[in-house]
Amino acid sequence: MFARSALRVARVAATPSVPKVSRAAFSAATKLRNAEFVGEKKVPVVTYTHGEAQRSTFIVDQDQAKSDPDAVIPLSQEVYNAMTPSLQKMTIMGKTVIVTGAARGLGNMMARACIEAGAKNMIIFDANPELGVASAAELHKATGSTIPVEFFPIDVRDAVAIEQAVAAITEKYGAPDILINSAGIADSNIPAEKYDHEMWRRLIDINLNGSFFMSQSVGKAMMAANKPGSIVLVASMSGSIVNYPQEQSCYNASKAGVIQFGKSLAAEWAKYNIRVNCISPGYMDTALNNVPKLDGQKKIWKSLTPQGRLGAVTDLNGLAVFLSSDASAYMTGANVAIDGGYTLY
Ligand SMILES: NC(=O)c1ccc[n+]([C@@H]2O[C@H](COP(=O)([O-])OP(=O)(O)OC[C@H]3O[C@@H](n4cnc5c(N)ncnc54)[C@H](O)[C@@H]3O)[C@@H](O)[C@H]2O)c1
Known part of the structure; x- marks a missing residue:
């Protein structure tokens, strides 16, 4: 059940949205997307469990990592x-x-x-x-x-x-x-x-x-x-x-x-x-x-x-x-x- 619906989600995401673009265009788009995310504190996460998609966010404290390169960030x-x-x-x-x-x-x-x-x-x-x-x-x-x-x-x-x-x-x-x-x-x-x-x-x-x-x-x-x-x-x-x-x-x-x-x-x-x-x-x-x-x-x-x-x-x-x-x-x-x-x- 879970596997099938996870697959369906993957297919829905993949099928219509992959037009034939050149590799350069694709990497430029990726760079743009990454640039939009840099500096953001809240990162959206989708978790698929028991066939359900659960949306949540988690906080990435970029500033902490930048200000203290020796920080050890425990997995929460x-x-x-x-x-x-x-x-x-x-x-x-x-x-x-x-x-x-x-x-x-x-x-x-x-x-x-x-x-x-x-x-x-x-x-x-x-x-x-x-x-x-x-x-x-x-x-x-x-x-x-x-x-x-x-x-x-x-x-x-x-x-x-x-x-x-x-x-x-x-x-x-x-x-x-x-x-x-x-x-x-x-x-x-x-x-x-x-x-x-x-x-x-x-x-x-x-x-x-x-x-x-x-x-x-x-x-x-x-x-x-x-x-x-x-x-x-x-x-x-x-x-x-x-x-x-x-x-x-x-x-x-x-x-x-x-x-x-x-x-x-x-x-x-x-x-x-x-x-x-x-x-x-x-x-x-x-x-x-x-x-x-x-x-x-x-x-x-x-x-x-x-x-x-x-x-x-x-x-x-x-x-x-x-x-x-x-x-x-x-x-x-x-x-x-x-x-x-x-x-x-
Ligand atoms: N550095 C390398 O190039 C290298 C290459 C291959 C394998 N290794 C292996 O990796 C391991 C760690 O090496 P490293 O480079 O971090 O060395 P390191 O000297 O920086 O650290 C070794 C640590 O082991 C501790 N130690 C030494 N003797 C001990 C003992 N009798 N009881 C308890 N603690 C003791 C030391 O106090 C030190 O904190 C070693 O087993 C080493 O043989 C290192």
Whole structure:
């Protein structure tokens, strides 16, 4: 019933009103229409549900976005209700989300995106207590002080602390729905023959063991609550390729471990309705790479990247939300590269 009447609406809109116009004329008309909308506060929305068309408006505060580019605009129930079913599936409306390593960098940006995509509670785990407190306060304020943002000074190497923090979160908000594990470190430009054993152990401990400890605690909480969940592990393209020209065998091994761990876990936990996927970023423009001695190498990295640039710090946001959302319900065990095409060559 709904499908047929939705189709009828689509046909009515499409059939008589598409005269043969040139592409240029069409884009000019589109520009004109867009220009009319710019600056408008109220945007008309038509929602088709149960075969009925419901007209409403929602407010776009262009001025707020312009005056504060760092503002994080939480997805409101009103806007969610006005979305089409496909777009609703792409949100994480009402979910409780843990992001590790979110005191800064890619994790921080993904946490912001999750709030704009509907997260109800945001929990940050990070080993840097000062930055973590400051980032959580800033993020909460950026949402207009509407979304609870909690910071736990957790080192992802500390399985006991993780277990207790996840238990505290579960008691307060219920079991988490989503884990994005972004905490990680990189050692590079160290030839294997000179790599200090303690440094090797530390890196494996943070990047690989940390992914396991976090996934295990959060997965157990999801299972105990009989709740479906999504775990997103931030690996790296270095888990699948060998970087050039710098030598960084330990980092590459740690991320290869994360990818294979993610695939294996996805197979094990499908029966619990817990999905596990990896994001494998290429070279991203974050503090991790903001080291003067890497400047020369960055030129080489860019030259080897079809898009000719490093990834922006926000470039993982869309995929992180997608993998967290029901839009990716049939995706598990995937490892998705976001690398400007680096791994194509
Ligand atoms: N930046 C890149 O080019 C790039 C490329 C591929 C993959 N990655 C991966 O993306 C993730 C995020 O990288 P980023 O560029 O945002 O790095 P970043 O250094 O900017 O941020 C990492 C965050 O993780 C936290 N952290 C470090 N060790 C921790 C620990 N033991 N316990 C808890 N928190 C800890 C840090 O305090 C920091 O806030 C990492 O896993 C990294 O390996 C980054």
